[in-house]
Amino acid sequence: MTTQVLTILGSTGSIGVSTLDVIARHPGKFRLFALAGHKQVGKLAAQCVQFAPEYAVVSDGEHAASLQNLLQTKGCKTQVLHGAQALIDVANDDQVSGVMCAIVGAAGLPSALAAAQKGKTIYLANKETLVVSGALFMETAKVNGATVLPVDSEHNAIFQVLPRDYQSCLNEHGIQSIILTASGGPFLETDLAAFAHITPAQAVKHPNWSMGQKISVDSASMMNKGLELIEAHWLFNCPPDKLEVMIHPQSVIHSMVRYLDGSVLAQMGHPDMRTPIAYCLGLPERIESGVGPLDFGSLSALTFKEPDFNRFPCLKLAYEAMHTGGAAPCVLNAANEIAVAAFLDGKIRFTDIAKVVADSLEHHVSDSLHDIESLLAQDACTRIRAKAFISSLK
Ligand code: NAD
Ligand code: MG
Numbered sequence: 001m002t003t004q005v006l007t008i009l010g011s012t013g014s015i016g017v018s019t020l021d022v023i024a025r026h027p028g029k030f031r032l033f034a035l036a037g038h039k040q041v042g043k044l045a046a047q048c049v050q051f052a053p054e055y056a057v058v059s060d061g062e063h064a065a066s067l068q069n070l071l072q073t074k075g076c077k078t079q080v081l082h083g084a085q086a087l088i089d090v091a092n093d094d095q096v097s098g099v100m101c102a103i104v105g106a107a108g109l110p111s112a113l114a115a116a117q118k119g120k121t122i123y124l125a126n127k128e129t130l131v132v133s134g135a136l137f138m139e140t141a142k143v144n145g146a147t148v149l150p151v152d153s154e155h156n157a158i159f160q161v162l163p164r165d166y167q168s169c170l171n172e173h174g175i176q177s178i179i180l181t182a183s184g185g186p187f188l189e190t191d192l193a194a195f196a197h198i199t200p201a202q203a204v205k206h207p208n209w210s211m212g213q214k215i216s217v218d219s220a221s222m223m224n225k226g227l228e229l230i231e232a233h234w235l236f237n238c239p240p241d242k243l244e245v246m247i248h249p250q251s252v253i254h255s256m257v258r259y260l261d262g263s264v265l266a267q268m269g270h271p272d273m274r275t276p277i278a279y280c281l282g283l284p285e286r287i288e289s290g291v292g293p294l295d296f297g298s299l300s301a302l303t304f305k306e307p308d309f310n311r312f313p314c315l316k317l318a319y320e321a322m323h324t325g326g327a328a329p330c331v332l333n334a335a336n337e338i339a340v341a342a343f344l345d346g347k348i349r350f351t352d353i354a355k356v357v358a359d360s361l362e363h364h365v366s367d368s369l370h371d372i373e374s375l376l377a378q379d380a381c382t383r384i385r386a387k388a389f390i391s392s393l394k
Helices: 014-024 041-051 061-073 084-092 106-117 127-143 153-161 192-197 213-221 223-235 274-282 313-324 328-344 352-362 372-393
Strands: 004-009 030-036 055-058 079-082 098-101 121-124 147-150 175-182 243-247 253-259 264-268
Touching: 004 014, 004 084, 004 106, 014 030, 014 041, 014 098, 014 274, 030 041, 030 084, 041 055, 041 061, 055 061, 055 084, 061 079, 079 084, 084 106, 098 106, 106 121, 106 127, 106 328, 106 372, 121 127, 121 274, 127 147, 127 223, 127 328, 127 372, 147 153, 147 223, 147 274, 153 175, 153 223, 153 253, 153 264, 153 274, 175 223, 213 223, 213 313, 213 328, 213 352, 223 243, 223 313, 223 328, 313 328, 313 352, 328 352, 328 372, 352 372
Parallel strands: 004 030, 004 098, 030 055, 055 079, 098 121, 121 147, 175 243
Antiparallel strands: 175 253, 253 264
16 A cells, blocks of 8 residues: 655645544554644644644744643644645645645635645645636646646546546537536525525525635625636536536535536435545545435435525536636636635624625626636725725725
């Protein structure tokens, strides 16, 4: 058995913790080169003690000093690094074979791109990387021989039911469309009149999945499905008109592919991210994930429903940004990150999220952006505009 050497970016988050859970089930199969945990020093220290990575990365000197202290008191030899360059360094080090990209938001882009430039196997949870820089990221991965494996459950499901060489052309394989399923989140049946009063606590309480705060709010607004459309567009080289969204509240079917002979292939399982994570980490083998078998006898029904843009205006905005292309998805994402943070901070209403995003999209510069510097500049510029718009709402 060859040991895979891994870096986990965002190890202290929901995906990071699930990844470490899978890794712990396979002693000797994986060795950890680095764990990165932003500002969550206590959790990161405990992970270092358990998994003994060579490096731990935090975001600034202050958190580095407190992590260093904690590790010393526990007798842990992990070296502490900090800052944006350190994230890049642990992603593209020569010893590393695979990088789990599980930072939330566009903050995860530079390190994911660095891993692509070095031809690593990239376990991609950070969908914002593809939304912001899909063309650049996929081209960089291709040119440098990097393998991009989708961790996001829908994309992982699609990846499992597509033919292996689908990238050549979806048409050649008789694929008619890709169907992304969506739970519809906690407000699928909520009276529309109550939407303006939705609280952050209600929005992060997803009915089926346990996830970080930002993606939970995105799921409640269905912006998450919009980001996933753009993610699928780039990952599977799939034209926008071959992408469908179907609400499936039980979250048992994780997505589907429609073939021209009338067949629809679906991947099913419990809503537990350890399944797609284990699928990616184990390839080409199937490995144990800790997720139990699906008990069909206990499933009452699998139901489906078309999404309603009145209820979920963020999904409509994402469709439009995908069709516009160029810098529009980057703008969509940056404005959404600012709006979701403001909502979680109690500064705007749930219904304002779509307004903030729509305003930024109306004002964005529409040219294509081909390098990371211009993408990050567009991202920064949109954040300023979105914050100003939020101030004007008061
Ligand atoms: P989370 O909030 O639970 O964790 C985010 C991680 O990123 C943490 O380790 C945090 O410390 C780190 N982080 C946050 N801001 C950072 C910054 N500025 N710089 C460096 N590190 C930073 O989020 P999550 O739910 O684990 O999601 C992570 C990514 O995976 C997101 O892009 C999300 O869309 C995607 N994803 C998550 C799930 C899920 O079930 N949680 C499913 C599919 C895709
Ligand atoms: Mg998903």
